Amino acid sequence: QVQLVESGGGLVQAGGSLRLSCEASGRTFSSAAMGWFRQAPGKEREFVAAVTWNGGITAYASSVKGRFNISRDNAKNTVDLQMNSLKPEDTAVYYCAAGPSRSTSIWRRDYDYWGQGTQVTVSS
Numbered sequence: 422q423v424q425l426v427e428s429g430g431g432l433v434q435a436g437g438s439l440r441l442s443c444e445a446s447g448r449t450f451s452s453a454a455m456g457w458f459r460q461a462p463g464k465e466r467e468f469v470a471a472v473t474w475n476g477g478i479t480a481y482a483s484s485v486k487g488r489f490n491i492s493r494d495n496a497k498n499t500v501d502l503q504m505n506s507l508k509p510e511d512t513a514v515y516y517c518a519a520g521p522s523r524s525t526s527i528w529r530r531d532y533d534y535w536g537q538g539t540q541v542t543v544s545s
Contacts, residue, residue, distance in 0.1 A: 424447050425445050425517045431540075432543075432544065433507055433542070435509055435543055439504045442501050442502075443457075443502075452474050454523055454526065455491075456470065456472075457502045457516070459541075460513055464513075467482065468527040469482055470482070470491040472500065476492065476493045480525040485511075489504050500517065504541070507543045509543045509545045510543075511541060514538040514539065515541050519532060
């Protein structure tokens, strides 16, 4: 059983920054690709960013590329999402996900485990 716990969400003004963190436990974290997704009210959950098992390759949604940065620390079993230049449209619940694969994926179906989510609200 894998457990993922997100933290770091909150309320921030447009243009500000937040850093989300996801702590994993329960299995070999270092062998799994990790991803961040988000879900705004009334919308489907969408891909935000992903990182390979060793941190060597990252992928981003076009809407966040250049503003967000995903990183991982396998020694601490954590994956972070640094979010800069935040916009009101970034408001959503952000979820951490772990995949069985070592490679990045933009698809929800490629991730086995999910955290409970953390709310990010960006005011204009």
